[in-house]
Each structure stands twice: as structure tokens, then as C-alpha cells.
Amino acid sequence: MIRNKKRVPPGLAAGAAILLLFLLPTVLVPLVSGVDPNAMQAGAKLLPPAAGRWFGTDQFGRDIFVRVFVGAGATLSVAAATVLIGAFFGVLTGAVSGFFGGWADAVLMRLNDAVTAFPAVLLALVLMSLFSSGGAGRLILALGVVFIPGYARVTRGAVASVSARGYIAAARSQGVRRGRILFVHVLPNTLPSLLPALTIGFNNAVLAEAGMSYLGVGAAPPDASLGLMLSEAQGLLFSAPWYALIVCAALLIPVFGVGLIGAGLQRMGGEARA
């Protein structure tokens, strides 16, 4: 069998393109528009899209076009930071647990189970009220903790299966330090199964931010965030349907892009293994 040359799957390229096309205005619009996303206009409430206000205005007469991109920036940063925090601690616990086994594994996994079984919404609510100050920071921390167990479980499985491979046993028998084996030989080889988990995690983090705002414990108004805007838009479905549609689209596009990238990575990983 001829080994496939590592080819970038079309999904991956498309996903990257979509994501880039979305990130560009997210970064640029707040910089160049010169419109204050929080400036209110009593006389211009809930106006439909038109020239000069491409996405219309919200219930306080704020410009939705600018707010949507500012909000997307906030939401995506929260999601990315959440994934990073969750993945960092998750991978760490999962690796220790899967590689060393024994009582460390037993303790960590029980703790993991307990956090998983604890309703995520409640966990986030509790953490949010614990850290009563510091807007986005506490949201990231709260959601990050919720995401740890998922990554820990995936990592643990992957580490265990990589550790069972012959070359690891060989390295062990040659007396290579265990820490070195874990970080140099094992962890890099778990990447193919971790990457898709990361992208799905991003998806879930964006949704979680939105869900928290829906429950009224997410981002603090008046600062824009997609979750907050979505829960506002939802209450205005009949008087300003475009508002909900636009925010939904802004939420779906980057998640869609990242999802495609994830699927592509998974496929690449699969081919590489074959």
C-alpha cells in the first residue's frame, strides 16, 4: 500500500478560510468604524438594516453592526481562553492519570467523575458568585473548570493507548526518565485525538458563554457579547427579527469554521495513522 502523501483536506482549508474571513472584520471593525458600540440613541431604536447602519439598531439605538463584531471578539476570546484553561489542566491531569496509573489515577479520576456529574450550569453559577468581581476573567475561569474533566478523560485514554505501544516499553526498559517519556514520546503522539476534542470544545465554549448570558450570569452589560446580544435579541423576535438572525449567524459562522477545521484535522490524523 502506498502511503498517502499528507494532503490538506478540502474541509480544513474551507474552515480556515471561513474563520479568517470572520476574524478579519472582528478585529478591524471596532478599530476603524469609529462608532462607539455602547453609544445609545433614543430616537433610533430597533431600526431595520439600511445604508449607514448595515445591521440596524438594537433596543437602545446602538449600532448592531459594530456591536456584533465587538461582541464576537469578546465571545471568541472568552471561548478560546476557556478552551486553553480547560485543556491545560485537563491534559495535565489526564496525562498524569493515564501514564502513572495507580492511586494517582484513582484519585484524579474520581474527582473528575464528581465534577462531571455535578451539573455544569450549577458549577458555573457557583463559581461565578464566588468570584464576585472581574467580568470576563471569572467567566473564563468558571467555564474553564467546567471543561477540565472532558479533556482529562480524552487525554487519559490517548495516553494509555500510546503508552501501550512497543517503543514506549522499549524506552522504559532502556531506563529513560519517566517524565521525559511522557512529555517527549507520549504526549506529542496523543495530539491527533486531542485536536478534534479541542475544536469541539471551542464549539461548546461558545455555546456555554451564550447559555450563561441567557441565565443572566454571563458578561456584564453594556459591554457587547454574542451571548448577551442573543438573549436580548430573543426577546425582540417579532419587533426586530433581523437582530436575532444576525447574532445567530455571527455565532454560527466561526463555530462552523472551527468545526470544519476540527473535522479536517481528524481526517488528517486518521490518514496519518493508517
Place this chain on the structure above:
Amino acid sequence: MRYAVKRVGSFAVTMLLVAVLTFAAFSVVSGDPAQRLLGTSATPERLAALREELGLNAPAPERFLKWLGGFFTGDLGVSFSYKQPVSELLGSKLPVTLTLTAMSFLLIVLFSFPLGLIPSGAGGRFIGGVRAAFNQLSMAAPPFVLGVGISWICGVVLRMFTPGAFPDPGTDPAGELRYLLFPAVSMAVPRVAMTVRMLRSGVESELHKDYVRAAAARGASGAFILRRHVLRNVLASSVTFLGQTMAEIVGAGVVIEQVFAVPGLGRLLISSVLTRDYPVVQAAVVLLAFWVCLAGAAADLVNRLADPRLRAEHKA
């Protein structure tokens, strides 16, 4: 046998940890149940009296042990807010939530397996691409947005059900089921998409494995290979995934019950957290956690029964 003992043991430890976590969370969270109950008309005297009455003055470890003792004797305490025994309160909410979860789980299994096991090439590249895109989109849809959308379209526009008019629990089982179908669908859609994706990538990676190639080389038909070899292996890994999905729909249900005004456990949980009704929260969390752990254990068990390798490992 040893496995069973170990499993039950870890189950118990997990549950205990959950209970401790819940209790610990509330001893650090701001907001005083007595203050909440008395609102803005609280006087210092009444506050003190009510704290005493609710047993809030005892140190936290003592309260926890008391709760644990009550738990084992079947006494879950009395709700601060409703002045009703907690077991009674939860008992009236549990059937609704269990039905909702079960319905949504059933929908997930019913739809994701046929969709996920159709080879991804089916229908040509274009349809395959559309399907993948559609899948990706449904995965990205926040359940509560889906819920509101379904309520508007099916409830207000098409009048297929009456959002906000959940039948009084226990009086109209058929009506309850019909009402619950809509929240169940909103919970299922994103999970169907995820399960489909998981199945498809499972099938694909199996198809690349050597034994499949070998079988194909021996001249076995594609359908035979799929049925005989691939499915078995994919199903084993998907059982674990479904166990996890079960845990996730319990979480999603908390929000969906709110959107559809379903009087279930999740909604009670949220409102009890907000009103600091500790006895209810404590019991509800343990109950939900039990359900989640049970799903995990069931998945484990099924896997063990289906996979001879795992059984052999433990006999050795």
C-alpha cells in the same frame, strides 16, 4: 465479582464527593437563605430567629453530617422556600425530567445511527458535503435558541402544541408526552449531529484498518465487512459516547426546561440555587449526579459484556 465491587465502590465515592462539593460550594457562596426569605422587610430579630429555625447556625461540617445521616435514613429535610418535604418536592418533578431525558435519548439513538452509519460517500460528493455542513450547523446551534425557535414555529404559528400550558403533572400522561416531544427534539438535534459525526469518523478510521483491507482483499463484500466487522467495533466505542451524551442531556435539560416552562428537576434546581434553598439543591444535585454516574456505569457494563478482551483482562 471483583470488578463489580470496585465499580460500586468508586460509584459511592463519586457520589460522596459530589455531595461534599455541593455543600462546600454553598458554604462559600454569598447570599443568606434567611435574608432571601425575609426580603427587604427583614428585621434583625426575625433574621436571627429564622436562621435558628432553619438550622443555619451550626458549623458546616456538623450540618453536612446531619444531612448525610438524614440522607441514609430517607429524610432529605424540608425545603426552605416551599415548607414541603424535599423528597415530596423532588418526587413530583423527577418523572417529568426522566421522561424528557429518555425521550431525547431515544430520539438521538433513533436518528443518529441510521444517519451516521451511511457511508460518507453516499449520494456523491455534493450531497455528502451538504450533509456534513448541515451536520456541523446543527451541532453549533445553541439548544435554547433552537428551543425558542421550535416554540415559536410549532407552538405559536402552527399551533401543534401550546407552549406554557404543560398539563398538571399526573392528570394527562398523553398530553405530557406530546408536550415533552418538542423540548426533547430541541435537546436532541445538536446531539444527533455530534453522534453522527462520531459514528462517521469511527467507521472511517475502522475502514482504514488492516483487517478490513485484508477482508476486502479476500473478496468479502463491502456490506458484509461493514456489518460483520466495522459495526461491532464502532458500536463498542459509541456506547461510551452515548453514556457521556446522557450526562450532557441532563445538563442541557436544565436550560430547556426553562425555555419550555416544563416543571422538571432542572428548573427546580436553578430556582433553588437562586433562592439558596440548600436542602433542595443538595438533594437535586445528588439525584442528577446519580443519574449521570448510572449512565456512565451502564455504558461501561455494556462495553464489558460486548468486548471479550475486557472480560479476559479481568479474569487473568
Place this chain on the structure above:
Amino acid sequence: MKKALFSFVSLLLASALLLTACGKGKKARPEEARRAAGELTVGIAQDLDESLDPHYAVAAGTKEIMFNVFEGLMKPTPSGDLARCLASDVKKSEDGLTYTFTLRQNVAFHNGETMEAADVVWSIDRCRPNDGGEGLIPALSNIADVTGQGDTVTVTLKAADNDFLSYMTLAVLPEGYGEQATSPVGTGPFRFVSREAQHEIVLARFDDYWGEKPALSKVTCRVIENAEGLLMGLQSGALDLVSHLGSTQVKQLPEADFKIEEGTMNLVQALYLNNAVKPFDDIRVRQALCYAVDVQKLLDTAFDGYGSPIGSSMYPAFAKYFDESLTNRYPHDPAKAKELLAEAGYPDGFSMTITVPSNYQPHVDTAEVLADQLTEIGVNAELKPVEWSSWLSDVYADRKFESTVIGVDASNMTARALLERFVSTADDNFINYQNADYDALFEQATAAADDAEQTALYKEMEKNLTENAANVYLQDMADLVAVRKGVEGLTFYPMYVLDLSALGWAAAE
């Protein structure tokens, strides 16, 4: 391959069929069935999350509904006066210390017992702070003695009190009945039927009611926490009436099916300032904020123009005490505001936080608009949404806050309740208002010989609050009620109640 595609498509079809099949069965629309049976379903945004015992119940939302189940010797009227209710006659002694109530005859409790003087005495004793009672209502500590005999009840006071009769709206309960918390019994036009936590409260017409019997046979109060859910419930036919909606919400309801009635919330909504913390301990800073805020623009931006501006801790429904002139004490004047800030040592403004209860959207919206308006004078206000439980503990009880947007009500329908809280030593003086003149005025007002003198003193107190810019007073919010066409008789009170006994369906055309 074709087979696979076929099965995919047929699955989609099957799912669509399944969904529509469930919707078949053309039954009468739910609202029409209710109309025929004389029933009504009301949507409420918060569960009555506490004991239903009226002496313990304190939440406004609970009183709003249970108003229909319980009655006192006196009852409030829509115009804000007091009418005789379970007392058919009241006599006040010359010195104002003794009140003699003649009880109405043949008044039945919902459990079949007949109301007697002993029940009245028991109910009052239960609430007043004395040896035997639980001290549920501190204001009743003024009562020296309560006695009942035959059909009269005599109450003796320690000191004369012009507001005393308003406390006698206190619910009369059957003596010794032990299940008020879960299965309440009163004498009102509706009796309690059942309750399902987080779902509904059911009331039914009390057929042995002593007065005019209500038109509705059954009222269900359905709990739906989210605003979209309430709107959806109205349009789907699940609900007939929802109070306290926002202006953007009512605009979305089809005019053909619903009418919108406008009342007042009877709340003093303000940006309450913690007078004990910097920089709000400086009167110039507080006044600067008052000048910086444009109340009319706030109403236009966040409330579509609904709501009445106010200038002190009194709302217009208390017509006797309300002083219109205070409303315009601080016209919108950013230049003046900046000047005051500079004098106070903040020429470049400052940063502050506004704590808001996250579940009360109107207050969150208000804070959002205020933050926007304050940027004009260089003040950077950051919002801090907190849960209601945290608000009560941290802001209200512990007074750990800088500023907060909230609506304060008159808990027992007296003007005094609105003003008493700002006395330096009051337990509920959560803004830490310390003003010797104000305390002195209050002393004089409670000791006032007659009503006219007391009223004048109350007005002085209001003026004191305004002049010292104790808070940035905003408005008494509008209470928008969506009512299904065909439902008639909605009456507004100067308090937070929903009078179900006046409601009914119009005769079908």
C-alpha cells in the same frame, strides 16, 4: 449508494411526519375552552417561593396573588383609601388610643368554620411583638392590648397613630389552624386549591363568600420565568393575562388579540447611592450625578416613554404626600454637573460601579442607560449584575456597594414606610443616609397631632432628601398588563396586587 440516500431521505420524511402527526387532533383552542368555563390563566414571572402563610409571606409577588385569598378587618381600595371589610363598623376614641371594631356576621373561612372575635384577636396577637406573639410585624408593637367579645374586637394603642388602620389590613386567619404554610385558609373571594412548585397555583371561587361572588370560577397562576415564555404563552393561548411586562414586549403582541392596560408599579426607582462611601459622601458629587442624568431621555430610551419621573422618595399614587415641584429640582445640566464635580475635587470624573439585580430587566436596562449618560460628565460607571439573593445580602443587609438601581416600595401601603427608612438609625437605611434635620422631622411627624400637620412634615422630609441629593431619583415605572380581548374588569390599586374578583369574561357575542 442510492439505497443509502433513499433511506436518508425517508428518515427525514418520517421525522417530519412524526412531528406533524403529534399536532393533529383539532381541539378547541385552549383560551376558548377557558372562556366557556369561566376560567382564567394568569402568567407570573416568579414562583411564590415561600410559605403561603400570609403573616410570614413577604414577597411582593406572593402578596399580589394571595390578596384574593385573605382579608383583614380593613381592606385597601383602588383609590388608595381603606374600606371596612371583615369589620362592618369601626369607632375611634377621642384620644385616638382605642379602636372598636364591629365584626361582620356569618363570615365563613374556606375550611367551613365561621369567623369569630377569637380568630381576629389570635391573628393580631400572632403578629405583634409581645410575649406570646412571634413579632412578625414590628409596627404592631404600638398595640398595648387586644380583646374580643361577641362581635366586637377592641384594640388599645400605646400612642396615637394616624396610620394604625392601614395595619389592620392584616389577614384574619382561623385560630389554631396549623397548615397555613402549605394549604392556606382565609375568608377571601377565592380559596386556595392546589400548588405545584415551579409550575402553578390554583385558586377557585369561594361559594360561601360573604360579599359579592367573583365571576371567575377558577384561576390558575402559571409560573414562567422568562419573558419570551410569557409572550409565547399569551400568543399560544396558554395564558390570558400577564402583568409587569416591558414596553418592547407588549409591542410584539398582536393588537387583534390583546389589549394593553397601563397602571403604575408604585415603586420609587432610583440610582441609590451609598452615602457613606467615597465619593458619594460628598453632596456635590451626588448633586452632580442628579444634574448629569436626563430622566426623560432615560424613559424614552429604555421604556418607550412610559413611566412618571419623580424627584424624591414618594410616588404619585400617594397624591396627598407627593410633591410635584421636587421632580424638576435637578434639570439635565451637564455643565453644572461638571462644575460641581470640579469643586468636589473630581475635575476629570471618576469610576464607579452600579450593582444591579440581574433578574430584574428594567433595572438592568436603566443602569445601562445611566452608565451611558454618565460618560458625558466623565464618570465611568461599570455594571455589576448580581443575583437577587446576593443583592439582598450584600447590598441591602451588609451595605457593601457603591450604587445600585432598584425600586423601593411602601411595604404596608403607608407613606411613612417610604420615608422612615432614611432615618439615621433605621435598620433598612441601606444607603447610610445620616441627616440630623431629617431625623428631627421624622420625630415631629410621628408625634404630629393631626393629619394635616403630619402631611406637611412628610413633605418637608421629601424635600430634605431631594435637596441633599440622597439618591438620583428616577421614576415610578409603568405597569403594563397584557389582557386577552374578552377579559374585563382589570383594576389597578396603588399597591402591588392583582384583584381577581373584579375580573371576568365578557358575554360571548
